[in-house]
Amino acid sequence: MQNKPTTFHFLLLIASGLLLAALSFLWWNDSRQPAPISLTPTLSGETEYCLTCHVDLPEISASHPADTFGCVSCHGGERLALNADLAHSTMRGGANPSDFSVVEASCGGSNCHSGSEADDRHHIQRVMTSVQSTYAGAIASIRYTFGAQTDLNAHFGIQAVIDEQSKTGISSLETFNPVDEAHPSIQKFGEECLSCHLHAEPREGEAYARETGCAACHSTKKHTLTTAIPYTQCNACHNRGNYDLRTMTFVERTDHPTQRIDDYYQPIAQFTQCEYTLDCVDCHTRSEVMGDGDIHNDQASIEYVQCKTCHGTLEELPLTKTLTDPNDIAFTLAFLNPIKDLKLGDTIIVTEKGEPLWNTKVLPDGTYEMIGKATNQYFTFRPVMGTACEQKPDEQESHYCHECHAVEK
Amino acid sequence: MNVTQWKNKMTDLSRRDFLKLIRNGFLYLSGVLVTGGLLRFLSYESEPKRKTEFDIGSADNYPLGSRTSIPEIPALLIHTESGYTALSLTCTHLGCTLEPNETGFACPCHNSSFDEAGNVIHGPAVKPLQVLRIEITDDGNIKVFTA
Structure with a gap:
């Protein structure tokens, strides 16, 4: 019997040809x-x-x-x-998993950054309730100024937060929604002035460049996390210009400082030498900057480190502590930023809340040393006690010290 | 069939037979490639299996009193009067590889510290180091199991 080509054979031939072509394409693509x-x-x-x-x-x-x-x-x-x-x-979070919208999934977990308060690993809870995240003070101030509330207490934050065990008396904040506000200036504030809390994308421009969330402070360059945070990182928010409350707009700085003293924070402010030579994180503690887990009214209610924290007063030396416990948080902090070899038996300065200034050390002659966390610079300094300083012990805000010690610009 | 016979046969090949030959060739080739592709697909391992068994060589290489680091695992093989012990050098906090120090082992990631027996000196780790299962094979080699 003679085989005749049929439509079936023809289609089979076409199908096998297509299959070969497909396999060839896959092989080429794979290669x-x-x-x-x-x-x-x-x-x-x-x-x-x-x-x-x-x-x-x-x-x-x-x-x-x-x-x-x-x-x-x-x-x-x-x-x-x-x-x-x-x-x-x-x-999660594009290239930034520490953005607050995803931070719990990315950085959380009891062994990581949302552990217990007892283990001091409740970092996410702390930062989410911190003033840098809630922006509560600025919101309360603007709402009070334009008659939307009758006191200066914080009622709103950038996002709603709850802390039922808050020691500050503020157990929750509602979400601030500018479009719900009656006064046009508060609405404008919402449009123009909410670019420097940790949820917000920064303004455009190199001077404002930072990430959101944890990385806003801890990521100083691409794909890097650090606790050695230079003042330039803080400047992305804290040295950018000023708010004009008449027009409710942000006015960018136009000067281009070449010296550190001019670059540092507000150009009109006064500084002692240590204030502009050191980096912000050399003096300001974790709880001041990252929060302590409680909801605070404003920046002033969480900041507490003063000149006397390191220098003492005429009547008292600064508070110190000799490290005897290998589990002391000071060792963890020194481990994360190994600028010095902190040892058991070292005596360091502590704040009035007991936070260790682990980059300090009491020297045998009664003076103190400090090593810059970001610069690794070595500084020595003396206590006020026993000097000719006329500082009154109850006048400890920096402007009192500036009267004698501010550096002329 | 010699070359001449083959040439004659090819010359005698009709157009229809030639097309049939081509068609069958296509079909056989497609069949082979599809079968090959299918086998490759079925045998493909998207992720390599994790090694949990390590042959670390002859027990003679680990004399009495020795403490030998085995970076491949990572573990420390300790040979004492009571025999061989393999101590995992993976930190029980988050899994970083421990480094030896003057008191035992330290975690380079989060500063947990363990003594020479693997007990926690200070955290954040809370569990002691894992003691790994060991077998000595018939030919005198030591096998360490991590799972």
Whole structure:
């Protein structure tokens, strides 16, 4: 019997041809893909291929090595995808997993940054209720000024927060929504003046460049986390210009300082030498900057470090503490920013709330040393007691000290 | 069939037979490639299996009194009068690899500290280091198991 070509045979031939073409295309496409680089971090034990494209990224910090944490535990994403769009499709917070909208999923967890208060690992709870996050003082002040509230107490924050165990008497804040406000100036405030809290994207311009969330302070360059925060990082919010309350707009600085004293904070302010030589974090403590877990009314109610914290008064030396407990938080802080070899038996200055100024040390001759956390500079200083200073012990705000010690600009 | 015979056969090949040959060739090739692709698809491991068994060589390499770091695991193999012990050098806090120090082991990530027996000196870790299972094979090698 002679075989005749049939439509079926013809279609089979076409189908096999298409199949071969498809397989060839897949082989060609596959050959263009980079060879996967796998990483199986010890924390998750799950392989991820993020390094295939991101192998050149620097280690984000000594506390978060990639071998241990990998990428996905913080960033999210599709760990096995080799296609960039698919791999990035489920990332948390874009390139910034510390954005407050996702920070609990990225940085939280009882062993990480939302642990217990007793272990001092409630970092997320602290920062979410901090004034830098709630902006409560500024909102209350503007609402009071324009008659929307009858007192200066904080009732609103950028986002609603609750702290039922608050020691400040403020157990919650409602979400501030400017469009609900009757006064046009408060509405304008909402439009123009809410760019420097930790939820907000910064204004455009290099001087304002920062991330949101935790990274706003702790990330001073790409893919880096640090506790050695230079004043320039703080300047992204705290040295940018001034609010014009008549027009309710933000007026950017136009000067371009070349000296540190001029660059530091408000150009009209006075400073002692240590105020502009040191970095903000050399004096201001974790609870002042990152919050203490309670909701505070405004910046003034959380800031408490004064000149006397390090220098004492005519009647009292600064408070100090000799380190005897290896679990002291001072060792953890010194470990995270190893500018000095802090040892058991060292005596350091502590604040009136007991927070360690771990970068200080009492020297045998009764003077003190401080090492700059961001600059690694070595400073020595004396107590006020026993000097000719006429400072009254109850006048400790910085402007009293400026009367004699401010540096002429 | 010699070359001449083959040439004659090919010359005698009708157009129809030639097309049939091509068609069958296509079909066989497609079948082979599809089968190959299917086998590759079924055998593909999207993530490599994690190694949990380590042959660290002859027990003779670890004399009595020795404390030998095995970075591959990572673990410390200790040989005492009571035998061999493998102490995991993975921190029980978040899994960083520990480094030896003067008192035992320290975590380079979060500063947890352990004594030489693996007990916590200070946190944030709260659990002691894991003691890993060991087997000595018939040929005298030591195997360490991490799971």
